[in-house]
Amino acid sequence: MAEIAIKGVAKRFGGFTALHQVDLTISDQEFVVLLGASGCGKTTLLRIVAGLERSSQGEVWIGGRRVDHLPPRERGIAMVFQNYAVFPHLTVFENIAFGLRMKKLPQQEVERRVNRTAELMHIEQLLKRYSGQLSGGQRQRVAVARALAMEPDVILMDEPLSNLDALLRLEMRAELKGVLAASKTTTIYVTHDQVEAMSLADRIAVMHQGRIVQAASPVEVYRNPAARFVGSFIGNPPMNFIPAAKAANGSWTVAGLTLSGPKSDKPRIEFAIRPEDVDAGGEGLRATVHVIEPLGPHTLVTCDVEGGLFRAILDSNASVQVGDDLRLAPKPDRIRWFDPETTNAL
Amino acid sequence: MHGKALPYLLLMPATLFLCIFFLYPFALVAFEAVSRDGAFTLDNFRTMAGSWKFPVTVRNTLLLAAIVVPIQLVMALLMASVVSRLETGRSAALYVFAIPLGISDLAAGMIWLAIFDQSGFLNTLLSSLGVVDRPVMFLGYQSKLTIFIAVALAEIWRATAIMMVILVAGMGLIPKEYYEAAEVFGASPWQRFRRITLPLLRPSLQTAIILRVILAFEVFAVVAALGGTNLPVLMGETYNWQFTLQDRNVAAASALLILAISIGFTLFFLRVLRVPKEARI
Known part of the structure; x- marks a missing residue:
């Protein structure tokens, strides 16, 4: 013992x-x-x-x-x-x-x-x-x-x-x-x-x-x-972080998308999502494709969201081209929120 | 230029220098030792060994080496261990320990003469403390033991640092992780010294011991200063044959004997403290 x-x-x-x-x-x-x-x-x-x-x-x-x-x-x-x-x-x-x-x-x-x-x-x-x-x-x-x-x-x-x-x-x-x-x-x-x-x-x-x-x-x-x-x-590539602005109580605007999130007094918090937790198409974050890396089982797409770097792991069959404007829909149960001051999860 | 030849070419001047100024005179001395008036003979060795002083000189030299070197080895190991462990002031300690290295052996002998002399420090101290009422003849011809002890002390004082410096360098090469592993796996400080430091220090121990033993057989000036002719040693006898008795051939034979003893001990320590290739750090 x-x-x-x-x-x-x-x-x-x-x-x-x-x-x-x-x-x-x-x-x-x-x-x-x-x-x-x-x-x-x-x-x-x-x-x-x-x-x-x-x-x-x-x-x-x-x-x-x-x-x-x-x-x-x-x-x-x-x-x-x-x-x-x-x-x-x-x-x-x-x-x-x-x-x-x-x-x-x-x-x-x-x-x-x-x-x-x-x-x-x-x-x-x-x-x-x-x-x-x-x-x-x-x-x-x-x-x-x-x-x-x-x-x-x-x-x-x-x-x-x-x-x-x-x-x-x-x-x-x-x-x-x-x-x-x-x-x-x-x-x-x-x-x-x-x-x-x-x-x-x-x-x-x-x-x-x-x-x-x-x-x-x-x-x-x-x-x-x-x-x-x-x-x-942790995670390779790591989590994506995007600034989120307060839209209403418990509702936040992230790269043109309004999402329900934690209730907070702060005007800005951070939205976070893992690269594999987004789907291309539908209602989503506005993203411009910069680099496409086909890795076999999936394709790593590096894009620009709100002026920041964003990596998404998409299916290898996804037909994306450099310069495309994509819509990346985050899986709702995988979204995480962080306080930008304390950097702790909300 | 051909790359393979370059290293040899660069070594050429040093090799030539050694051949001209070392090997050639050495050959001459060796020839003198085994000849007289141009004819081959072993008489020089017989004359040397036949002298009444010869057994005494051999005994004194070997005894001095046998007593001084082990004491120095233990002290050097102790000092090196302490110095290696210092975190600050390490180089200062090294310099202090190394001061005697900067003094010639004759000067060292004279310093110790100033201590043991009839009017020296020791007598002054003893009489001022009232231990003796008149100066003692420490280094007189009747007190061979005191002379021997004085020479041994002076030698230890003078030449321990050279061993220590070599051992400090050697200890610095042993990775710290070995000590930590030994510590975690249960070795006490003494066991770490015995089972890690000593075995891994073998190459440095070898160098230090060989160097020191050779120097011990060449002991001369310290003995001359402290003992004069009262403590005859091999090197002193060689000097005597050459300059007092004016016999170059016997002096050469005597020098060769010292060389032979040195080579013998060197080979012995090379063998005994050999580290198998696969067991090196």
Whole structure:
């Protein structure tokens, strides 16, 4: 049982605040991904949970025990590093066994665990090799095996797939998901890759400028962004935003279209819609087509709406030409609204 | 110009320089060592080994190296670990530690002579504290042990920094992630030093030890300043044969012996501290 609780954790480096009062509770065996652009504080937060960095304030609890004053080795964690940190002077076997040797486990148990995790990660035939004789993907497997061999309550992963090539990343992603689910550990996984986050996470914590902006299931984060940043960061292409002017109470004018929306005192708010949530034709937003990119399953159309950039994903059969004036009808249940001042969802 | 030839061409001047000013004189010395009046003979080595001083010089030299180098190694590792961990003032600390490097070995010997001399600092201090009522002859011919200790101290003071500088550079090459991984996987600070730093520092350790051991066999000026002839060492004997006894051939034989010992130890440490190619960082 290892629930992780991060309570009011802040980190300042001199005058720079890397983390502002972060709160996050992760249930036992949950897979949480910290997602954000570089410099958002996600790695700092992970390192504070690991004990490799000290927080300026706040508490970290693992399995009902306060750990922020403890060194990493007393926290019951294992970690996979971005550059793998597979020790070059030890064989693969000794790398996987490293933590077990530190715990002074009997040789028989060490061998059992190393062999079991090596088999799990499909590296049994590499046990006698050194890190210098391994490919990036194999080193990655060693790093994961080393963490799993500890049979830890918590595994922390810092961008573990970012140094692999695209194809390998896809393969490892699926494999990691299976292995970690079977190992029943609580996992915190840091990445800047939203696809990775969506595919792996039980819950995604989107971070921006040292704060967690939203922590929710992948579908929730995608469908109902809590803030404008989440909508613009997640999704490829990202959400479209168009200014909306007040027409009447609870009714807004967006690019020549009047839509019913939230009741608000503000004269202007923002209308948002995902590119795949519009249909060409009928009553819709007035759009001028700039670029057409046929992508196979669908066609990506970049147009101009109200002087701003707007991307729509249309059926590959849609007959559109550059320069066309289109009507793009937003699906009513997919429309989201944001407050332009607080940038929060309305 | 052909690209393949260029590097060799560029190395040519240095190679020529070495051949003319090093290999050629070396060949001459080697020839002198194994000849007398133009005829081949091993008599020079016999004369050298037959001298009553020879076993003493060999013993003193080896003993000095065996005591000084390990102490320096431990101290250099300690100092390098501390310096590597400093976040501010790192270069200042390095400079302070490296000051003795800028002093010639004879000057270093004289500094320590000024301390241990009959009218030196140590005697002044001891008598002002009332520990002794008249100056002690620390470096007299009866007190060989004190001379030995004084030489060892001066050598440690003088040449630890060179090892430290090499080790600091080596520690800087070890990625921080290895330490973090070791820390997360349960290694205490001492275990991190023993299981990560030491093995990954092997190439630098090798360089530092070889360099220092060779210097230890060439110890001369510090011994001359502090011990005179009371603590004969190999290099001092070579000097004696050449200038006091005016026998170039035996001096050459003695120089060759020092070279042989140095090469022997170098090969030993190259072998012992070898890092297999696949296990490098």
